[in-house]
Amino acid sequence: MEYQFSNRVLSLKPSAIREIFKYASDPSVISLSAGNPAPEAFPIKEVSEISARILSERPIDALQYSITEGYAPLREHLSSYMKKTHGVGRDFDNILITSGAQQVMDLATKSLCNEGDVVICEAPSFIGSLNTFRSYNCRLRGIPMESDGMDMTELEKALQEEANVRFIYTIPNFQNPSGITMSWEKRRQLYALAKKYGVLILEDNPYGDLRFYGEHIEAVKSLDEDGIVIYAGTFSKVISPGMRVGYAIAPQEILQKMIVCKQGEDVHTNIWSQIVCHELMTKYDFDAQLKRLREVYLKKSAIATGALDKYLAPMVTYQPIEGGLFLWCTLPDGVDMIDFCKQAVERKVCVVPGNAFLTNENDPCQSFRINFSTPTDIQLLKGIQILGELARELIRN
Numbered sequence: 556m557e558y559q560f561s562n563r564v565l566s567l568k569p570s571a572i573r574e575i576f577k578y579a580s581d582p583s584v585i586s587l588s589a590g591n592p593a594p595e596a597f598p599i600k601e602v603s604e605i606s607a608r609i610l611s612e613r614p615i616d617a618l619q620y621s622i623t624e625g626y627a628p629l630r631e632h633l634s635s636y637m638k639k640t641h642g643v644g645r646d647f648d649n650i651l652i653t654s655g656a657q658q659v660m661d662l663a664t665k666s667l668c669n670e671g672d673v674v675i676c677e678a679p680s681f682i683g684s685l686n687t688f689r690s691y692n693c694r695l696r697g698i699p700m701e702s703d704g705m706d707m708t709e710l711e712k713a714l715q716e717e718a719n720v721r722f723i724y725t726i727p728n729f730q731n732p733s734g735i736t737m738s739w740e741k742r743r744q745l746y747a748l749a750k751k752y753g754v755l756i757l758e759d760n761p762y763g764d765l766r767f768y769g770e771h772i773e774a775v776k777s778l779d780e781d782g783i784v785i786y787a788g789t790f791s792k793v794i795s796p797g798m799r800v801g802y803a804i805a806p807q808e809i810l811q812k813m814i815v816c817k818q819g820e821d822v823h824t825n826i827w828s829q830i831v832c833h834e835l836m837t838k839y840d841f842d843a844q845l846k847r848l849r850e851v852y853l854k855k856s857a858i859a860t861g862a863l864d865k866y867l868a869p870m871v872t873y874q875p876i877e878g879g880l881f882l883w884c885t886l887p888d889g890v891d892m893i894d895f896c897k898q899a900v901e902r903k904v905c906v907v908p909g910n911a912f913l914t915n916e917n918d919p920c921q922s923f924r925i926n927f928s929t930p931t932d933i934q935l936l937k938g939i940q941i942l943g944e945l946a947r948e949l950i951r952n
C-alpha cells in the first residue's frame with residue numbers, strides 16, 4: 556500500500572539530529588539530553604493519598620466523562636491564584652484546562668493560523684512548540700536571543716517585513732533551551748510592539764516557579780489590558796508531567812474556538828489528574844512543594860555549573876541561569892558542534908545539539924543543551940567530565 560499523507564504533515568521529517576536522541580534510552584548512556592523533572596521532585600506521598608481518597612470517597616467524579624473547559628473548582632482556584640499572585644487574567648479573559656501546556660500551543664495554532672501564516676519565535680526555542688507550528692504549515696521566523704531576551708530591533712524588523720504574523724511565541728522564564736530570562740524592560744517592549752503591529756503573543760511559562768536566584772519578573776500577560784496575550788501554564792514541572800494538566804488563560808473569544816478544537820482532540824483533560832492538582836493546591840502546602848523543588852534544582856544546577864567550570868571552562872562557555880532545568884553551552888569556533896555531540900554519544904554521554912532548537916536546523920550553531928534535573932549527581936559530574944575530555948581533544952586537533 557502506498558500511503559498518501561496530508562500536505563500538512565508531508566514536510567514533517569525525522570531529523571538527522573534527533574537520531575542522537577535514540578541513544579538516550581540506552582541505560583549505559585548518561586543522558587544529559589532529557590528535560591524531565593528530577594525523580595526526587597515528585598510529591599509521591601501526597602498524590603497517592605489524594606488518589607486513594609478520591610477513589611474511595613467520590614470514584615465516579617474521577618472516572619466519568621467531564622466537561623471540556625476543565626474541572627470547575629480547579630479553574631476557579633487557578634484563576635484567582637494567578638490573578639492574586641501574578642496579576643494574570645482580566646475580565647475579558649477565561650481559563651481552559653488543557654492536556655499539558657503543549658496542547659495550548661496546538662489549540663492556539665489550530666484556532667488562529669492558516670497554512671503559510673507566520674509565527675515569530677525566539678531562536679533557539681522549544682522543539683515541541685516549533686513542531687506544532689510546523690505541523691500546521693506555519694512559516695517560522697526566528698528572532699536571535701540576547702542575554703535578556705529577544706533582540707527587539709530584529710523583532711520590530713520582522714513585524715515590519717512579514718505580512719501574516721499570527722502571534723509571537725515566547726518562553727520568558729529560564730527559556731528552553733537557552734536558560735535565558737527576558738528582562739521586565741523587554742517584556743514591556745514586546746507587549747508594546749505586539750500591540751503596535753496588531754499581533755498576538757503566545758506566552759509559554761512552564762519554568763517560572765523554578766527560580767532559585769534573583770527577583771521574580773511578572774509575566775507579559777500581567778501587562779495585558781488589550782486582550783492580546785494567550786498565557787500557557789502547566790503543572791508538568793511543579794507536580795508531574797505524566798498527569799498531563801496544563802491551562803490557558805486567554806480572551807474568552809479565543810478560548811471559545813480553542814474549546815471547540817479541544818472537543819475534537821481529547822474531549823477533556825484527564826479529570827482524575829485535575830482533581831489531584833486541585834487538592835494539592837488547596838489542601839496541601841503547595842508553596843512548600845515549590846520551595847522544595849527550588850532547593851533540589853539549585854543544588855543540581857550548582858553541581859552542573861561547578862563541573863562545567865572545572866572540566867569545560869574556558870574552552871566552552873555557558874549562559875548563566877537563575878532557574879529552570881537547562882544549561883546552554885557554546886563550543887569555540889572551529890569545533891564542529893554536531894561532531895562533538897556524536898562523539899559524546901560514542902563515549903556514552905548524550906547532549907542535544909543546538910540546531911535542533913532553531914527555526915531552520917541548517918543554520919550555523921555552536922551550542923548544545925545540557926539538562927541537569929534528570930541525571931543523578933554522580934552522572935552529572937561524570938558526564939560533564941567526559942564532555943570536558945572530549946572538548947580538549949577536539950580543540951587540540
Ligand SMILES: Cc1ncc(COP(=O)(O)O)c(C=O)c1O
Nearest residue numbers: 590655656657681731789791801
Ligand atoms: C517551553 C516548554 N513548553 C511546553 C512544554 C510542554 O509542557 P507540558 O508537559 O505541560 O505539555 C515544555 C516541556 O518540556 C517546555 O519546555
